[in-house]
Amino acid sequence: MIPGSILYFLGTVALTLGITVWAAGRNTGRAAFYAASSKIGGFQNGLAITGDFLSAGAVLGLVGLYSVAGADVLLFFMAPMAGFCLLYVLVVGPLRRMGRFTLGDVVGSRLPGRGVRLVLGFCSVTTSLINLVAQLLGAGGLISIVFGLPFNLSVSVVGALMTTYVVFGGMLAATWVQIVKAVLLVSAILYLSLLGIVKAGGLASLYGTAESMLARGPSAFSFGALHMDMYSAVSLAVGVIFGIMGLPHLLIRFFTVPDESTARRSLVIATTLMGLIMGAIFFVISPATVAFLTNAPDIRTNSGSFIGGSNMVTLHLARVLGGDVLLGVMGAIAFSTILAGVAGLTVAVSSSTSHDIVAALRGKGLSEKTELLVFRIAAFTVSAAAVGLAILFQRENIAFLIVAGFAVAASTTGPLLLLSIYWPKLTAEGAIAAGIVGLVASVGLIIASPVFWTKILGFSTPLYPSEYPGLISVPLAFATAWIVSTLTRPTTS
Amino acid sequence: MQSKIVLRTLATLAVLLPFIVFQGAPALAPAWLAAKLFGVPATAWLGVVGFAAFVSLIWIFAREAKS
Numbered sequence: 001m002i003p004g005s006i007l008y009f010l011g012t013v014a015l016t017l018g019i020t021v022w023a024a025g026r027n028t029g030r031a032a033f034y035a036a037s038s039k040i041g042g043f044q045n046g047l048a049i050t051g052d053f054l055s056a057g058a059v060l061g062l063v064g065l066y067s068v069a070g071a072d073v074l075l076f077f078m079a080p081m082a083g084f085c086l087l088y089v090l091v092v093g094p095l096r097r098m099g100r101f102t103l104g105d106v107v108g109s110r111l112p113g114r115g116v117r118l119v120l121g122f123c124s125v126t127t128s129l130i131n132l133v134a135q136l137l138g139a140g141g142l143i144s145i146v147f148g149l150p151f152n153l154s155v156s157v158v159g160a161l162m163t164t165y166v167v168f169g170g171m172l173a174a175t176w177v178q179i180v181k182a183v184l185l186v187s188a189i190l191y192l193s194l195l196g197i198v199k200a201g202g203l204a205s206l207y208g209t210a211e212s213m214l215a216r217g218p219s220a221f222s223f224g225a226l227h228m229d230m231y232s233a234v235s236l237a238v239g240v241i242f243g244i245m246g247l248p249h250l251l252i253r254f255f256t257v258p259d260e261s262t263a264r265r266s267l268v269i270a271t272t273l274m275g276l277i278m279g280a281i282f283f284v285i286s287p288a289t290v291a292f293l294t295n296a297p298d299i300r301t302n303s304g305s306f307i308g309g310s311n312m313v314t315l316h317l318a319r320v321l322g323g324d325v326l327l328g329v330m331g332a333i334a335f336s337t338i339l340a341g342v343a344g345l346t347v348a349v350s351s352s353t354s355h356d357i358v359a360a361l362r363g364k365g366l367s368e369k370t371e372l373l374v375f376r377i378a379a380f381t382v383s384a385a386a387v388g389l390a391i392l393f394q395r396e397n398i399a400f401l402i403v404a405g406f407a408v409a410a411s412t413t414g415p416l417l418l419l420s421i422y423w424p425k426l427t428a429e430g431a432i433a434a435g436i437v438g439l440v441a442s443v444g445l446i447i448a449s450p451v452f453w454t455k456i457l458g459f460s461t462p463l464y465p466s467e468y469p470g471l472i473s474v475p476l477a478f479a480t481a482w483i484v485s486t487l488t489r490p491t492t493s
Numbered sequence: 494m495q496s497k498i499v500l501r502t503l504a505t506l507a508v509l510l511p512f513i514v515f516q517g518a519p520a521l522a523p524a525w526l527a528a529k530l531f532g533v534p535a536t537a538w539l540g541v542v543g544f545a546a547f548v549s550l551i552w553i554f555a556r557e558a559k560s
Contacts, residue, residue: 071536074543075516081547082509088551089501204532221534222527224519233517237509268555275548282540 008332016177016339020165023173030368033170033375034101034351035255040175042262046269048175049253051182053274055135055341060334061399063314066286072225077282079237083244084271088264091245094421096254096263103248103413104356107420111428114360119435121356123412124248125349126439127405129386132345134401136390139338146331152391159387162342166350166379174343175256181340184333186277193280195321196288210287213294232466239470243406246414249348289313292320346379353378404446411438411473419481430485438477445469501554508546
């Protein structure tokens with residue numbers, strides 16, 4: 001166990017539970033549980049969105065990827081920025097005008113009926129569940145490193161905490177946990193960046209050291225290390241952009257603010273903060289990991305890989321630059337990142353289940369009291385399922401699961417939202433068919449991809465040569481919506 | 494309004510395009526990307542320019558929406 005770290009971790013847990021107790025006293029009904037009564041301010045929501053996106057995947061995963069591939073990961077940083085700009089241009093305004101609690105509300109306001117809501121609810125749950133499992137894998141790895149606890153126990157503790165936040169505190173608790181985490185994370189990343197520059201003796205010296213450490217020398221800062229072909233690059237960009245326009249846990253944040261103008265303002269703030277933080281991660285922290293960690297002692301296993309895997313290089317950097325104290329602080333912040341992320345994801349899954357799926361299956365709306373009961377039961381069930389899946393898939397790659405979550409959102413909820421907002425000829429049948437085809441195509445291509453088909457299932461040749469299904473599954477969803485809608489009678493005028 | 498949406502979408506994609514091209518076809522990256530500025534590789538500066546461009550874009554969109 002890392003000295004002092006238990007205090008930072010317990011402090012984080014106490015702080016987040018305190019927020020939950022505070023929120024529980026203010027949660028009076030469905031609007032509070034689903035959307036924090038739409039009373040969150042623009043700046044706070046901007047911080048919460050920043051926190052939602054800068055999850056374990058971005059902070060831990062991207063730095064880890066840079067430590068392997070150098071600057072060739074630039075598209076992984078830029079595609080989300082483009083996604084947020086397009087989210088502003090195309091989605092956020094209509095989304096806030098048309099929706100109340102879930103994405104089902106938005107599409108349902110155009111296309112009434114049980115089928116659309118059911119399909120959208122199911123797609124939302126699938127997307128969020130994949131992301132939830134990815135975050136839990138990160139949590140398990142982190143706690144195992146810091147405390148030396150078994151993975152299964154670590155994941156179960158996080159599962160219990162996220163259930164507590166959501167069942168008692170709802171979206172209000174999930175939002176404020178996310179806001180606190182975002183402030184801590186932004187401060188920590190900026191501090192770590194500054195420390196890296198100072199310890200290296202300036203930026204030029206930092207990059208010079210990084211170059212000398214890498215066998216590839218200066219070419220480490222050029223493109224080509226990942227050997228990504230043009231098809232995969234375009235497919236990655238398509239998946240990330242449409243994924244951002246369809247991620248349920250991110251989009252329901254816009255229901256927590258009072259109006260469209262505040263929703264737009266919050267996205268501008270979030271994009272600015274993300275530009276700053278992802279810029280610091282790309283420009284300073286990532287090369288600093290190369291400069292300071294390549295020859296650092298006690299951070300590698302016998303096989304030469306980083307202890308805890310490449311996802312943990314940010315924490316190793318904190319230890320090398322600031323000792324055990326900074327490692328404990330960064331570990332606690334990374335832990336709070338995961339806790340906040342899983343809380344938001346659990347709200348997204350639970351609200352889709354109670355507000356969309358169960359209501360659609362019953363054929364009529366539930367009373368507020370019943371719906372909240374279903375929300376809580378869904379939170380319990382989803383948490384248990386996510387913990388079980390995380391234990392089952394504990395050896396899987398976090399980045400792969402996050403890409404999979406983006407791909408499913410990009411092929412299902414993203415196209416359905418865009419079409420329901422901008423295409424008046426979309427029919428309920430077209431939306432249902434597009435959702436099903438997008439889901440089957442994205443999940444099928446993920447299974448057929450090299451990571452799953454060869455590395456997990458053990459086959460020699462992948463059925464689909466790329467790790468990014470977006471270039472096939474996204475156009476397929478749009479094409480299905482167009483064909484089926486053209487063939488069926490419009491349901492709305 | 495629709496033309497504004499199309500223009501903004503194209504502007505955003507135009508900023509992203511070079512990053513897709515350099516990632517998918519590294520041979521097309523210009524030679525100056527191998528150079529350094531103030532001791533820092535040009536690819537690192539390119540990243541900074543990219544982040545600044547996207548942040549600027551969204552502020553421009555927001556300013557236009559207000560006016």
